[in-house]
Amino acid sequence: MTGSRDSLLGAALREARKRGRITQRDAVKGCGISYSTLSRIENGVLPVPSLQVALAVARNVGLGEGDVLRLAGPLASAGSAELADPSIRRVLQDGRLNPDALSALRLTHLRLLASEFSADLGSARPVDVRLAAKKADLTLVPNNGTEARFARQGQCYEFPRGNDSAPLGQRLWGAHGIAHRLIAAESGTIPECHVKKVGSVAEREATYVASRILVPQALLAADLRQRPLPQDPIEFTAALERVASRFRVPTQWASARVAEDKIGELNW
Known part of the structure; x- marks a missing residue:
């Protein structure tokens, strides 16, 4: 038999599955384990x-993410040791991560979320938003309204059609909806979009993830290797506009992504 922690977690998964009348085969879809393995975990x-x-x-x-984390217990000893390392232990305050450390980890989490999602979208520039939506199991529906919202339990994202002669807007809306869908899926919640709360954490995070979906790190790095950015300020601005055009994003997004990746490459 496994330890009490694993037994409690396995039992909680079994109870949640049975409450939802979900088969073990359906419960393990996309999880990397077989249904027979789940059966042995549950028992x-x-x-x-x-x-x-x-x-x-x-x-x-x-089953809620909070319940899983509570039943799974504290960090494994290896994770605890890494956080207690003298070179980074100031990120802890009374044994807990301080706000700056939490923000930095959250940003890293969002970068990984976007990178993992974009990994098999192909090498084409620009990224195909419809293909990305399909991968996220999301239907994109432009409409004649002025608001963006999710429908059908978060599986449909309706957004303003805008001017059909300027498809860039629809492209950004689509990526924004996909980002909300990805972020919400991790916590087992139904995605929501409140673009009027543009300064809210949820909207900022969705915009950030959307920018990394449309300008994936690997594709951007490859693009800049082929066409390095010039040092001359005027030529640099023109080059950024060309990057934005190739990825079909606003110049501000291209600038932010280039700056972020270049900062990440610095050897401190």
């Missing part, structure tokens, strides 16, 4: 392979 015979697997199964069966 306390096998430990949960990883927190990622537990969270993936939990999303499929409707």
